[in-house]
Amino acid sequence: MHETTAAARRILDELPGRRLTRDEAMTLADQASLHDLCAAAMADRLRRHGRSAYYVFNQHINFTNECVNACRFCAFGKRPGSPDAVTHTVAEIRAMVHAKRDQTVRETHIVGGLNPKLPFSYYVELLQAVAEERPEAGIKAFTAVEVAHLADVEGRSEADILTALMQAGLLMLPGGGAEVFSPALRAKLCPEKISGERWLSVHETAHGLGMNTNATMLFGHIETFADRIDHLDALRTLQDKTGGFLCFIPLPYQPGNNALSARGPGGADYLRTMAISRLYLDNIPNLKAYWVMAGIKAAQMALWAGADDFDGTLIEERVGHAAGADTPKGLTAAQLRQAIVMAGFTPVERDARFAPVAGA
Numbered sequence: 001m002h003e004t005t006a007a008a009r010r011i012l013d014e015l016p017g018r019r020l021t022r023d024e025a026m027t028l029a030d031q032a033s034l035h036d037l038c039a040a041a042m043a044d045r046l047r048r049h050g051r052s053a054y055y056v057f058n059q060h061i062n063f064t065n066e067c068v069n070a071c072r073f074c075a076f077g078k079r080p081g082s083p084d085a086v087t088h089t090v091a092e093i094r095a096m097v098h099a100k101r102d103q104t105v106r107e108t109h110i111v112g113g114l115n116p117k118l119p120f121s122y123y124v125e126l127l128q129a130v131a132e133e134r135p136e137a138g139i140k141a142f143t144a145v146e147v148a149h150l151a152d153v154e155g156r157s158e159a160d161i162l163t164a165l166m167q168a169g170l171l172m173l174p175g176g177g178a179e180v181f182s183p184a185l186r187a188k189l190c191p192e193k194i195s196g197e198r199w200l201s202v203h204e205t206a207h208g209l210g211m212n213t214n215a216t217m218l219f220g221h222i223e224t225f226a227d228r229i230d231h232l233d234a235l236r237t238l239q240d241k242t243g244g245f246l247c248f249i250p251l252p253y254q255p256g257n258n259a260l261s262a263r264g265p266g267g268a269d270y271l272r273t274m275a276i277s278r279l280y281l282d283n284i285p286n287l288k289a290y291w292v293m294a295g296i297k298a299a300q301m302a303l304w305a306g307a308d309d310f311d312g313t314l315i316e317e318r319v320g321h322a323a324g325a326d327t328p329k330g331l332t333a334a335q336l337r338q339a340i341v342m343a344g345f346t347p348v349e350r351d352a353r354f355a356p357v358a359g360a
């Protein structure tokens with residue numbers, strides 16, 4: 001595979017300026033060459049972002065790995081009572097942020113697991129402490145899965161929970177927990193997790209409250225390309241309604257230390273998926289090449305397949321590395337800039353909401 005067929009060529013020739021249908025996206029997935037897909041996605045990303053490739057000074061923080069959901073692909077979460085389960089106090093999290101005070105950080109990315117012992121007040125105090133320690137960084141924290149869990153435990157609406165979290169300092173929701181929306185696949189991959197519909201509904205609520213969010217798709221395991229396009233279609237439909245998504249992140253499945261026996265996508269599949277995502281999601285401004293899970297070299301190539309964001313310094317990533325990601329746990333800004341320049345793009349520092357940092 002793949003020489004571009006006449007049918008796929010016709011679709012590519014009609015781009016840009018026309019929205020891909022689901023069937024057309026499937027035709028491209030099955031019948032367009034990698035080269036032609038990347039050329040079309042590159043033309044699209046050049047129109048949106050020119051040669052800029054964004055990166056951010058960020059710090060990843062994981063407050064707990066204890067989780068009542070046992071997602072089959074996840075090597076990070078530990079069952080309650082497991083000897084490997086760790087939950088940090090708010091004071092410990094504050095100290096983690098404080099310990100990096102000498103480094104620039106413009107985005108604090110906080111995620112954990114569903115630990116039923118943590119009361120809602122913990123989440124509020126956590127945000128308040130991080131906002132106090134690092135007021136200049138936007139806080140991107142707690143996935144839709146955690147928001148739904150807190151709403152259920154507290155017997156409050158998701159809007160109520162989100163409003164209280166925003167008042168405590170929450171700027172954005174990260175894109176995690178989306179996995180693939182197909183109910184049949186979720187039943188196999190993550191049966192305890194909220195449905196795709198509920199994930200979308202939490203994001204719709206957040207957008208309605210004026211909060212931006214990101215979206216992910218976990219791919220390269222047991223799903224088909226049709227499942228991926230259904231997932232993209234659900235995101236595009238919601239984005240038409242709300243306009244609240246800032247960034248889409250295709251996450252290549254990492255096969256280590258987890259209960260799923262699947263291999264993970266190869267490099268060509270990663271690039272095809274990025275390119276089709278860029279072409280399909282005409283209403284989402286940014287696409288992230290998440291170097292942690294893609295690998296630095298594939299992430300560099302993804303900048304030629306429609307991606308414009310290289311994510312960040314991270315300091316210490318744990319979710320991908322628990323599942324065997326063989327990348328460093330963090331990169332310096334100089335390393336990120338060098339990777340972007342060596343890929344043929346112009347590094348542009350951004351903040352948590354994707355605004356370029358003036359004077360950077």
Ligand code: V47
Binds near residue numbers: 173177215
């Ligand atoms: O939701 C879990 C995924 C996600 C594996 O919003 C795995 O900017 C691959 O969402 N292989 C968390 N992926 C990470 C995430 C994220 C990362 C970077 C930036 C942003 C953003 C969001 O990691 C989980 C799950 O989908 N995940 N296990 C695995 N074995």
